[in-house]
Amino acid sequence: MFVQIETERTSTLYERVGGDPFFFALVERFYAAVEDDALLRPLYPADLARPRRRLALFLIQYWGGPHTYNAERGHPRLRMRHLRFPIGPTQRAAWLAHMRAAVESSDASASDAQALLSYFETAATSLMNRPA
């Protein structure tokens, strides 16, 4: 008897949203908003190309894509890398508002958008280093 074996593979969010281009576009929209934000803009370097690339590569890696971020930057150590920037509830809220808008204007499915948004909320909370 011939038995056909179905191999089941769970897809990653990275694959479902369309891979690298999704994350580069997301980060592009996010930084376009940061560019006009008087509270956040001064925290970033004059040239946003480097932060843009790093955030995109980090998210690609986090959501199941290639590990180029680690190859270029080593272990993320995000909390440590954010310590030199004052991040209180106001900065967190501003950062999240831009990221929420970027996610909501993407074509991710409702459940993938929800997964991205709840991840960003938790991550942004963990990076706070000032009470106010």
Ligand code: HEM
């Ligand atoms: C909560 C508000 C946040 C603020 C104000 C903030 C601000 C910054 C700033 C100023 C940099 C440095 C950019 C540079 O000099 O190249 C940076 C880097 C970075 N941020 Fe944030 N960030 C926030 C939240 C987040 C969150 C939630 C994530 C991830 C989900 C994130 C991921 C990153 C990454 C991956 C880098 C580059 C790290 C590296 O390789 O050096 N940030 N952030």
